[in-house]
Amino acid sequence: MEEQQATVSDRPLEPQRRAIVIGASSGIGAAIFEELARRGYLVAGLARREEELTAVCEKINESQPGRAFAFGHDVTNFGSIPDLFSQVVTAIGGLDLIIFNAGVMPSVDLDEFNFEKDRQMVDVNLLGAMAWLSQAAQRFRQTGQGHMVGISSVAGDRGRIANPGYNSSKAALTTYLEGLRNRLTRHGIGVTTIKPGFVDTAMLVGAKRTFGVISPDEAARKIINAAESGKQVVYVPGWWRLIMIIIQHIPSFIFRRLSI
Amino acid sequence: MSKENSFFTTNHLEPVTAWGGASSSTAYVYRPSTIEELRDILTAARQNDRTIAFKGGGNSYGDAFSNREQVVLDLMRMNRILEWDPQSGIIRVEAGVTIDQLWRYVLGDGWWPPIVTGTAKTTVGGCAAMNTHGKNAWKMGTFGDHVLEFDLLRADGEIVTASRETNPELFHAAIGGFGMLGCFTTLTLKLKKIYSGMLHVEGASQPNLAGAMRYIEERLDNSDYLVGWLDATSGGRGLGRAEMHRGIYFQPGEDPFSAQTMQVEHQLISDSIMGILPKSSMWFYMRPFMNQLGLRLVNTAKYFSARMLSGEKGHLYQQSHVAYHFLLDYLPNWKKAYGRNGLIQYQAFVPVENAEQAFTDIFTHCQKRGLPNYLSVMKRHKPDDFLISYGVDGFSMAMDFRITNRNRPKMVALTQELDEIVLRHSGRFYLAKDSTMRPQTVQAYLGQEVIKRFCDLKEQYDPEHLFQSDMWRRLFAVRSEKPVTQSG
Ligand SMILES: Cc1cc2nc3c(=O)[nH]c(=O)nc-3n(C[C@H](O)[C@H](O)[C@H](O)COP(=O)(O)OP(=O)(O)OC[C@H]3O[C@@H](n4cnc5c(N)ncnc54)[C@H](O)[C@@H]3O)c2cc1C
Ligand SMILES: NC(=O)c1ccc[n+]([C@@H]2O[C@H](COP(=O)([O-])OP(=O)(O)OC[C@H]3O[C@@H](n4cnc5c(N)ncnc54)[C@H](OP(=O)(O)O)[C@@H]3O)[C@@H](O)[C@H]2O)c1
DSSP states (O other), X not given: OOOBOOOOOOBTTBOOEEEEEESOSSHHHHHXXXXXXXXXEEEEEEESOHHHHHHHHHHHHHHSTTOEEEEEOOTTOGGGHHHHHHHHHHHHTOOSEEEEOOOOOOOOOTTOOOHHHHHHXXXXXXIIHHHHHHHHHHHHHHHTOOEEEEEOOXXXXXXXXXXXXXXXXXXXXXXXXXXXXXXXXXXXXXXXXXXXXXXXXXXXXXXXXXXXXXOHHHHHHHHHHHHHTTOSEEEESTTHHHHHHHHHHSOHHHHTTSOO | OOOOOGGGOGGGEEEEEOTTBSOEEEEEEEOOOSHHHHHHHHHHHHHTTOOEEEESSOXXXXXSSOOTTXXXXXXXXXXXXXXXXXXXXXXXXXXXXXXXXXXXXXXXXXXXXXXXXXXXXOBXXXXXXXXXXXXXXXXXXXXXXXXXXXXXXXXXXXXXXXXXXXXXXXXXXXXXXXXXSOEEEEXXXXXXXXXXXXXXXXXXXXXXXXXXXXXXXXXXXXXXXXXXXXXXXXXXXXXXXXXXEEEEEOOTTTOTTHHHHTSHHHHOOOSEETTTEEGXXXXXXXXXXXXXXXXXXXXXXXXXXXXXXXXXXXXXXXXEHHHHHOGGGXXXXXXGXXXXXXXEEEEEEEEHHHHHHHHHHHHHHHXXXXXXXXXXXXXXXXXXXXXXXXXXXXXXXXXXXXXXXXXXXXXXXXXXHHHHHHXXXXXXXXXXXXXXXXXXXXXXXXXXXXXXXXXXXXXXXXXXXXXXXXXXXXXXXXXXXXXXXXXX
């Protein structure tokens, strides 16, 4: 990607808000990237596929010049994250909101027990989040302000037959976010856990028996609303909360026999 | 982009907030106490592609000392008094020495800083960088007029000395140059001889703006300080009704107790105001008045009490220098009365012949927009020979506006309209008080020629633009940030 020039100075009475979205090249993340820019944030988007990412970034900058920044990055490249974090923050001139959205869910057969796939999900979905959010936590703690969001999943609420590796990566992410929230709320820093249901993205292709599917744009709006109003745990859409309460309460001896 | 080193770790990150509290940005803050430490930070910043802004006491109202996500050097620890000659009144100090430190040091020998600001928490370096003025500006000029010489640390780490004889161009540009040409390390000042710790003060009320201006004009030759506190909330013929204060030094031998009155203890103001309320909670009692109605009540009460006490003819009393100049410092946290979003100040400098019209237009315009200012202070000035100058043969009006989250867009629009009024009347502005100007406003009052000379000096003394601030980028070099490249 070409050199990016930051417009980092605000006019004192017109403060800018600034955000980072990790996993911004497609699906929900790309929609968040665009929606944040629409709401007036300076936003940096990160992802591996630079072509897709740059396309989203350029689309934003066409209508809102100078609003969006793109950084090619693989979150499993853990060692590079501290430097990259400070580079991105410098480029956009500060940080008010960070959204960790990167996630993978390779398809797994019902009889497949594949450590490589499981590990990939833990690396991206969980360790990637830890690597990025711990950087943000340090900074927010030091500066006394900031908000972070992790995109987990309803899939983290229960271990299921389809993809135990995905379930556990999201369950661990949910617990990690809860722990961060308990640590940071007392210091004025907010942590929001998002648990989407079905969203119409590449990840859903090939998934069986979906229902109540919403668009990435709708998901993005709900996610940012939740962050801006400082919510703690939000299902997207909200009615998933009820479904998951029911699912969580199905006794194991029945749940084992179900095919959900 | 070079690799970050351990120098720029999160534990140096701090919010750097404008004095008025209406804006803030985060920066890596360092507090060197020696020139060697200062140089080390310059080197580290350069190696890491970071820019540097200087901060003295942090009393500028806007973004003059902030530097978003870059380095801010707080110079308050470089605060030694190096040489003092009580015979000549010449003193050499480090740039972080405050006006408070300075007056306490020299008063016993019969001296006083010739130019003091409305707070004593400003530093000598900050006063030189903004070229501050006092209530005696028409007579004594600006802070820079009393600087004999200074040492300036350049971006390349070398120290250069400047005075009216040596490097005069740098001398006249670094003073007023808001920290963009280098860091003052030491300054030599000539102080003012005084013969008492007290001042004669005359208080008087004036029915309107024209009266307030006339009061000042008629007393220019036989006063040492002149200031007016105006009520910008009253309408019609009472617009700008004012409480005036005039200060006059004691003559040699006039104060029989000068040995006592020139002691530090004699200057200090007691711990409670009116003997009942503790000062530290004054802001709490002031808060209810910080709305439109309350404001009018207070201003009206102030006007009538001044009138009852002194009338238009004036009444005379005596006040210590500290009480006369730094009253606000003795009301801790008074700015809290403005609420969470703080305040900004808007100060306009207008030539004598246009001032009455300009200020009338400004006041009526603020009233029309429903954004009256909470405190308006009028002073008299004269032109000076520094490059970045706000000096005029005329008056200045400094107006405090309360900021709320809701009124920000309205304030932005209002100040732009006020800028036009001021420019139309050949007025000028002062960077120390500014939060709202645009590059084109600065170009209009300074002129392209002056800006070019300043930028040429910047290229000469700091070709890499190592020294930057949020204000510099906002007003002078909107796109001088270092480019950022992506990486993985
Ligand atoms: C209550 C109050 C009353 C005031 N009254 C007046 C008044 O009557 N008259 C008036 O003129 N102003 C007044 N001011 C404004 C104030 O005097 C100026 O903003 C002054 O510059 C502040 O000095 P400081 O040490 O706080 O510097 P800062 O505000 O910290 O910095 C001011 C500028 O100086 C630069 N700087 C600081 N130190 C150095 C250094 N060593 N070398 C190079 N650059 C440096 C900074 O980069 C910045 O651009 C008032 C402010 C307040 C809050
Ligand atoms: N779609 C749903 O129904 C649904 C439901 C619940 C939760 N979620 C969660 O929502 C998030 C977004 O998913 P999506 O549905 O929008 O799918 P998607 O279109 O595949 O988006 C995933 C995003 O994560 C990025 N990413 C993946 N691996 C990465 C890596 N190693 N480094 C950097 N970025 C990486 C991808 O970018 P690159 O490939 O370019 O790197 C892409 O931008 C995921 O966390 C997912 O688990 C989705």
